[in-house]
Amino acid sequence: MVHGEAWTLKEFFTYPNEYIYWTIQIVMYPFMTGLVAGAFVLSSLYHVFGVKELKGIARFSLVFSFALLPVAMLPLMLHLQQPQRGIEVMMTPHFTSAIAAFGIVFSTYGMIVASELWFVYRKHFVEEALKLRAIEERSLGEHLAHLLFSALTLGAMDISEHALEADERAVKKLAAAGIPVACFLHGYAGFIFGSVKANALWMTPLMPVIFICSAVVSGIALCMLTYIITMEIRKLLAARKKHLYPELPSPEELKSAEVHVVTMTAKYLVIFLVAAITLELLDLIFRGYTAMKSWDILRNVIYHRDFVNIFVIQYGMGNLLPFIIFLTPGLTVRRAALGSSLVLLGVFMMRWNVVIGGQAFSSSLSGFMHYVMPVWPDSVETFKEGLFGALTVAIVPFVLFWLINKVMPVFKDTH
């Protein structure tokens, strides 16, 4: 079986070499980078625009954005036929190709987020390093922790008010600089598809903008959802340990802060959701109106073969239902969690409908290809490009988030 043959069903006339080459991992990649960009924008809404209600979620989003970064690379590594050569994108980039932008944009964005995190957590690093230094007989674990935190301070041990203010200013500048870079990180992903003239579904100048809007939407939704879940865990822990540490906030205090943050965040979510759906519907209406040569087969794919994926799941469950949930007055945390989950589903389906949908029809415009996602991996190939590969990519950010949280705790007040 050649690459792609195992999961492609071809109907009517397709070119002999046509298979579905870009599969679930290429769906996961823009989804993950979208989360990265969205999380960062959310964090910047506090740091740059001073939306005070978002302070609680701002640090959380920043750390999550950083945890998502290496994960963004993972689907690409799993997809490449020669993953060990992936570094070539950094070494001999061909900038006429949108994918080549990956090397620069990804690195730049990574450095901005890492730097911003450094400034936010520098005080914590210094305090931890000094605390560990004070211990006379360090165990192995403590010794390693001491090395780690000392290294992370980069030698800047001054945590006076003056130095911390300098940190704040730097964070603001980085957050501001990071917004266009985050947009670029996902805009270029949209350009990857939008610039392929060979694909009738992908080719549209709207693609980068649609991608950016839905990326911000997904980032906000993910942060909201993870924030709610983490708060639930915190409330549980606080309630259990209240009698040991009376200074811990009470569940009521935690709850009121939470609803406030969630309501504010939901407002921004709805704004970007409106933008995303407007552009997508605009694209669809234009295609139907101008009815180019490819419209016959596209119409078949959009309104017939992929109808459920597009209109029921993506637009219906992923857009319309969240609208109703978020715009109905009296938003509760539970409703917000449901709405966020549905939004994430919608954004995922949007990626699916673009990537897989774009390969559902042949370049001959006279045939179809059906993607049968491998569920149980019976080879390395069907693992990498199948359900389990996708699940791996989905789970890793949470693992990383948990690890990073040990070094850069999201809920401890470090200022």
Next chain:
Amino acid sequence: MISRRNFCKKSLLMAGGLAIPLSALELFDPKRLLAEKPDGKKTRWVFLVDTHKCVGCGFCVKGCKTENEVPYDANVTRTWVERYVITKDGQTHIDSPKGARDGFETSQIDIGEGKFEDIKNEEIDKAFFVPKLCNQCDNPPCVQVCPVGATYQTADGVVLVDRSWCIGCGYCIMGCPYGVRFFHPIFHVAEKCNFCYHRISKGMQTACVDACAFGARRVGNIRDPNDPVTKVIMTERVNVLKEEYGTTPQVFYLGLTKEVK
């Protein structure tokens, strides 16, 4: 509020600062642009397909697979033949069973998933065969989208793939409007027809041209006015595939009609 003087100073500084990294991109070099002009190049390989003559025997596909070491049993091929049967009801039936590597073994149209369509002889208005191969475009979209410079175009117009450099991302495969690219089943890098570069560089013809007993395929040098292929292209009514994409393909067809995809 920033003063006018400061604004001018800072913008000039920014523009100057940006110029340094941008100059590394080599996007515009007048000397090279001049060198890219058609005059001066002695060879530009082109191909001529005569769809009146093709009989669909598939010897070209078999020959190509052998010559270029693409596994015969693999369902990918550097070149293939498509069959078009237009019936009296106006329907166009198209197929290319396994790329026509075994020819066309049945009069039924292969519509995929093991299903076939019966066509009665008396229903046939027109029927013909169309061989396809890489067009070695003058503006190859596949080369444009390669992120690492693994695929490129030679001075004589052939688009090649560097097997030691390709990362296997598949962007070139998605970027080709003609569907000529695929992943090589053994090397796991991008692959496509390269006009048997190892043969034409030695004065031979491509394997598919040699295998074709009917003269449906011919390879030539458009810069040589005495080349018989050049003469046909210059004097007869030839067409190219999917011209609207702006790829400027260099495979010319005689008898290419509107039904051809």
Next chain:
Amino acid sequence: MKSHVWRPLYVVLLIIAAVLVVRKILVPADFGVGARGYMYGWHRPSNEEDWKKVTVKYRTAEYCKECHREKYDEIKKSPHANINCENCHGPALGHPDDPKSLTINRSRELCARCHFRLEYPTSGRGKIRGINPKTHHPELECVTCHWPHDPRKAGHGGAKSAGAPGNPGNPSLSASPSAVSTTRERRGAHDIA
């Protein structure tokens, strides 16, 4: 630059320097812009030579002619004149050194590539005489009755032994026109057109 604020920038510069060093090691020295400019010519030029060095498999009939002159002449005077020897005999490669002899493909499928009758009047295919392989002597090899180097001549088995597989009949491997029965003109006998 005294402020600690610039520390992350130093780390960044260090990383960039590291990438450049790695690039120096891993990227082939000749990698660069080629004749077709940056857009279409960004590559490793030595790859062009790599492709030129691929082994030639098919040598064409002109090569076979050097040693197999009579067969070459026979086929060139027949309706099969334009068929390359290697289409049925496989690639010459290093023949006669390696392989010492080439295979002879006598399968029905090979002949049926052209001679499976398809009623396509607007194509060259419609002009080729043919049969339906499923009904036309499915138990025999085509070459039993048809001599591939000159289809106007009888095959190995000759007409009489056509119905008796295994009977070698008249061996005609080195057939010259006189050895073959002249009354056995095949043209027109089995047309199903």
